[in-house]
Amino acid sequence: MGRNFPSGGPRMLRFGAFVLVFAACSGQQPAPSAAPANDATATVDVGGIDGAPGDSAATPDGGAAGAAADVAPPKDVKLLARVYRIDPVRDGGKRIEVLLPPPTTVDGTLIGPxxxxxxxxxxxxxxxxxxxxxxxxxxxxxxxxxxxxxxGSYLHVDPPVDASTPGDGFAELMMYWHVHRAHAWFADVFGLKDLDFPMQALVNVEFYVEPTIAGLVGMKAGWNGFPNAAFVPKEGFAQLALPPRDKGAIVFGQTEKTDFSADATVIYHEYTHAMIGTTRLSGALGDAYGLDHMPGAMNEGFADYFAASLTDQPIIGEYGIGSFAGAHMVRDLSKPRRCPDDLTTEIHADGKIVGSALWAVRKALGGEMADGIVLRALQAFTKSTSLLGAWKLIVAEAKAESPATGAQVDAILQTHGWKGCTRARPWAEFDADTAPDKLPYRIEGKQAVGNSPSFAAGVPGYVQFFVEVPPGAAGVELWFDVGSAFDLFGGFGGAASGGSGVALALQPGEPVTLSFDGPLTDLKTGVVQADPAKKGRSKITIVGPCLQKGKGKLYVMMLNQGNGSAGIQKMGKVFVDKAEGATNAWQCK
Amino acid sequence: MPNFVLFCAVIAQLAAAVPTPATGAHRPAVLASPRAAASATVASLRRVFPTLDVEWKSDQPGPALVTGLHVPTTGADTTARGLDFLQRHAALVPLGAATLHAEPASESRARRVARFELTVPGPAGPAVVLDRSVAVAMDRDGNVLHVVSDAVPVAAAPLWRLSPDRALRHVAMAGHAVVPGGRPRAAVVAPTLATPAAATPIWVVDIGGPLDPAVVLVDATSGSLLGQRSSARR
Structure with missing residues (x-):
């Protein structure tokens, strides 16, 4: 689902996160739900989700279980339930009445096909x-x-009055309905068979920390919430030598503020991650411009797109993300983002470049056609498909509908910068605290990418910057503050924050490019060390003929020389009219 | 695993179809100049399909993407049909010493996609080439429409000089919480920015404790740590 933390704190949260992910099941004893009644409930039309695409039936897929293939059970007899269409915030606390697919259990507990x-x-x-x-x-x-x-119905299962209630049965109900609905949508509308098995879905995930050791591990004694949702493939479980889950699992946390199972967009997002799996968009690579996080960003963007499509609205995580991380982290696909202008270096935020483009395609073509085009293209992706490759595949699938459709989709994706996006942004005034996503620019450290000769000068960032020096200026002073990076699993992921020592590689006129045949010292202008003028802030003034060589345009690649990841919290520039007296002046050729 | 065995048999047939001399002096075109061979194959396909669209990457001798095809295939299932195409257009996906390991196909009403990972012989069975895979997308009749590839040729089957136990020790010494009882898995990092010269044999070591379900990649020659990654997706 994604999360983005400011510096500090997240490691404790991450500790909690994965404990539960690897929980093994033991001693299952089905018991009646003790969920309290909810007076906010308002029953609406039976069956289906109004206005949602591909959902013309009253059940998500009543026939897929092999029973009642064409005839849904009478609504007044069995299997009725009430769930949120999207989430408690968007739905104003009101729920819709739905017909559950028959459980495969004898006692009616919520294990389905x-x-x-x-x-x-x-x-x-x-x-x-x-x-x-x-x-x-x-x-x-x-x-x-x-x-x-x-x-025989499930109408008695209400949401808890307090969202912090642990172990509520309503979370089970939400998960059961919405996962089956997502499966039915992919299977019935598009004939996708990839997830034709009972996927494990863990809800209300928490973990207990012994009071005697809580202080030592920096955690709260007692029960701790898992503040996120995730798809964990089978190898993720093996990594902790816990009982295997051969098909992986989707996992939804419970915190003091948020029950992530109560947000259908979060459920659909994680389900799409599971559909994409580990054989697509899982690569962590670099290219000539630095580390490339776009496979991960596309993975997030497609997950957002199908979550939006399944709910027929463009906002992802208004409750699940908004109640936990803040409204600025809620992803609204109706707000266009493009590459490279809106690159942040964080995969969920940069997934909006993908998600918003696909949403625009959907608005132009209608849901059924757009969804089909996008899914067919996605099926053909590899582990490391690039944004350019994605553009070509989607346009190819659109052309298969008609040349006009292909041209229409092509134009939309190009508007969002999918064609030939060079990952370079202007070196402009920047403050992570006031940026739209409130995220620093992340630069991985050697702990994440290793100690190879290519990275001897430092690990390149996901995005480069460029400065346009006006005529008459003798040089430009670049300054930036380095702090911890946000902490999450994405891109290379998993490495600790706290990097320091960021150097700059410079290139006039064109982006800095990395060679596959040698280390970064091959760069034409070399690598310069920024001088920490004061604690946390580095300044360097670039002067010399290189500024004119590039007709005033100077590209800068940031290089993290530390082990941990670094985050550029603030940055800016000042043009100088004389080289003398400049701070940490560096003469470029 | 049965798929893999089947695939190895098919690959053996492929190898037989393209005789490889015992010495490197007269290696087949696919190995001697992979980009040239791939370009020639693309050119021949373009003569049949003039609207062919191709994406090339600088670090990959074969095309990353070919669209605009409509090539019939034969085979009992999607994977077999994908292999049939790759057999007849081997230069598009130069593999060197690597072979393809069939992954579950992706089937929908409109598309059937054969998917393959790259593997090389490892110390105890096939070792996966990280981040590299191949997809052959077909219509329902089995006509190939797109070929998508991250494949790079692996010059030769590498040698894992470092023992798995030594790899575990290197990771533990670096301060990582090695998973108790976890056994390192052999894999290969294909030529990339991080390994510019050649494919690198590695051990994939599970780490994390309760914090992160992550792995550390250990160079199986030098013992140096090549990076860390998580497989969880949020």
Whole structure:
């Protein structure tokens, strides 16, 4: 789903996050739901999600279970339930009445043909949580808690009055309905068979930290929430030597503010990640312009797009992300973003370049045609498909509809900068705290990408910058503040923050390019060390003929020389009219 | 695994179809000049399909993308049909010492896509080439429409000089929480920015404790750590 933290704090949160992800299931004893009644409920039309594409039936896929293939059960008998169409905020607390696909369990607990929901409850018996060989706590116990009522329906399962309620059965219900609906949409509308199995979905994920050790690991004693949602492939579970989940799992946290299962856009986002899997858009590569995070950004963008399409509206995570991370992190695909102007170096934020373009295509062509084009193209992606490759594949699929459609889609994607996007932005005044996404520019460190000769001068960033020096200026002073990077799993991911020592590689007239045959010292203008003029701020003044060689345009590649990732929190520039007396002057040729 | 065995058999047939001399002096065109061979194949395809659209990448001798095709294939299933195409157009996806490992195909009403990872012989079975894969997209009748590839040829099957236990020790010494009982997996990093000269044999070591389900990549020759990554997607 994505999250973006300011510096500090996230490591503690990450600790909690993955404990639960790897929870094993033991001692499952289905029990009636104890979810409280909710007086905010307002029943609306039975079945389906009004206005959602491809959802003409009253069930997500009643026939897919192999039973009642064409005839839905009478609504007044069984399997009715009430869920949020999108989330409690967007729906104003009102729910729609839906017809669940028949569970495959004898007792009616919520395991179905295409999802196996597991509620992580605050009970003993969860998998011990270990760190560095020491047990520090345990995970919530995985079980199914929801049973049908006396009338056979699930109408008694209401959302908890307090969103912080752990282990609520309504989370199971939301997950059961929306995963089946997503599966039915991909399967019925497009015939996609890739997820024809009961995917594991963990809800209300929390973990317990022993009071005696909480202080040592910097965490709260007792139950801690998992502040996110994620798709974890099977190898992710193997990494902690926990019981395998052969098909991976989608995982949804419970915190003091947010139940991530209550947001359908988050569910659809993670489901799409699972559909994309690990064989597409999972590559972490570099190209001539530096590290390339666009495969990861595209993975996020496609996940957002299908989440928006499934809800027929462009806003992702208004409740799930907004209540936890703030409104600025909610992703609105109706607001266009383009490459390279809007690059942030964070994959969820940069996924908006992809998601907003696809949403524009959908607005132009209509949902069914756009969704089909996008899905067919996505099917052919590889681990490291580039933005340019994605553009060509989508346009090719659009042309297959008609030449006019192809031209229309081509124009939209080009408007969003998909064709030949060079990842370079103007070196402009920047403050992460006031930027639209409130994110610093991230530069990976050697811990993330290794200690190869190519990175001897430092690890290149995901984006370059350029300065246009006006005629008459003798040079330009560049300044920037380096701090910790935001912390998340994306791109190369997993490495600690705290990098320092950022150098600059300069190139007049054209972007700095990396050679595949040698280290960065091959650069025409070499690498310069920025001088930390004061704590946290570096300044360098570039003077000399190189500024004229590039007709005033100077490209800058930032190079992180530290082990941990670095974040550029602020940056700016000042043009100087004389070289004498300049701060940390550097003469370029 | 059965798919892999089937695939190895097919690849063996492919190899037989393109005789490889015992010495490197007369290597087949596919190996001697992969970009030239790929370009020639693209040119021949373009004669049949004038609207062919091709994307090339600087670090990849074969095209990253070919669209505008309509090439019939034969085979019992999507994977077999994809292999049929790749057999007849091997220069598009130069592999060197690598072979293709079939992944589950992606099937929808309008498209069937054969998917392959690259592998090389490892110390205990096939070793995956990281971040590299090939997809052959077909219509429902099995006509190839697009070929998408990250493949780069691996010059020769590398040698894993470092033992798995040594790799574990290197990772632990660097301060990572090695997963108890976890065994390193052999893999290869293809020529990239991080390994400019040649494919690098590596050990993939699980780390994380409860924090991060991540792996560290260890150079199986020098023992140096080549990076760290997570497979979770949020």
């Amino acid at each position: 295409f999802v196996e929901v597991r509620n992580c409850v605050r009970e003993d018996g969860g998998v011990p949580l270990k760190f560095q060989g020491f047990q520090v706590g345990r995970l919530g116990l995985e079980k199914q808690t929801v049973l049908p009522g006396p009338d």
